Amino acid sequence: MTEKQASFQGVAWGLFISNLIAAPIILWLSTLNKKFWEIRKGNKKKASIGGVILWGVLGFFMAMAGQMIAAIIETAFGVAPGSENTALLGEIAKASPIIILSIVVFAPLLEEIVFRRVVFGGIYLKTNFWIAGILSGVVFSLVHQEPQHLLIYLAPGLIFAFLYSHTGRIWTSMLAHLLMNGFVTILQFNMDKLQELQDMQGAFIHLLPY
Template sequence: MERILTVTNSPKVTKHKKTALYVLLIYILMQISSRWLLLPFHKLVMKMTGLASEQAAPITQGWYIALSFAVALILSFILTSRDKAFWNVYQGKKETIPLTIVWGILGFFLVFFGQMIGAAIEMAVFGIEGGSQNTADIVAIAKGAPIAILAIVVFGPILEEFVFRRVIFGSLVQTTNFWVAAIVSAIFFAIIHFDFSHILLYTICGLIFAFLYHKTKRIWTSIIAHVMLNGFVTLVQFYAEPLQKFLQELEKMQ
């Protein structure tokens, strides 16, 4: 069985807990910051671009998503860099870098097929159609402001792995077991996406990301899989209409 560091009340452990709490607070503040900052930022974008409110809206949202995620990620990196042992959740040797990359790539396919199974269950049991409104909305924003792609594909996955895999899963797995920690962190991961019709799909993703982290003892494994998944979904969403038109033209030529 995987050996996990025992939690004690030593100064180092207390520092780890504080780091985890601060990273979580940064993420929460980033999520709710739009309540106070989005409107002033929107007015600034309108003033700088000379666009009407409706035309400036996607630009405002895209840049705000990119900047808020970037700031939150930078602050999280600074905090975790000051706590060198923060990532030492497990005892023993971590997986090698090459195998970490291999597991990350394999993890992408695991998540992809896991989502297919989840979608089939949603359709068969609940009659829920495929396609995520949350994903569609974010990609629509990215089409208006491509800078948002950085948040969708890079900043977001890294920050979410810090929060849901290291902070939540990593903290719980030290005092409970893999399944309790994985399920709790996966449910929170699903809830934060605010797409409750597809909560099963997000939960499955969270469970697989937790498994990848647990398997290799490296957070970069789940980050690789998460980045690849978001990149693939974004690519498909961006080129869905041109691809459909291309296939229709091929059918006409036959």
């Protein structure tokens, strides 16, 4: 094992253990106040389990579409594509797969509680959706330490905020977030294979007669 791999192992296990401890504590604290999760204005009915699943899956596609549009806009303004944060997590995952649980399970769980319920929900109750959504999305971006990709993080942040406010269930945005992180992780693990496939397609096209 190289020094770099050992470092990745330490990061992966440290993150997993800290998340494993933090998640149940935060969930327990959130149950102490029965109104903690309620951010909807008026007496709107919360979504059913089926509604949560439906909107969660739909929200995943909405978030991915939002990121694609954001990436196109950033490229038009000269921002280099690609996320160093995502690439680094992909490297760590290959060296220590335990971090996948942190990325796919714990990150959506904890980030939705912090950014959607605490930040977005707190501002939303005093202002409106757009002010709360944009501000919480900006904070979401800054925490990921990639301010140049503000739009990339803001787009799904707004979608997740909409899912939470629309259904009244934090599990909806958690599900969409989990699916998105899982999809990106799968892509990172298969990036080499995708590149090989792309190269093969390019070679095949060159062989076609004009």
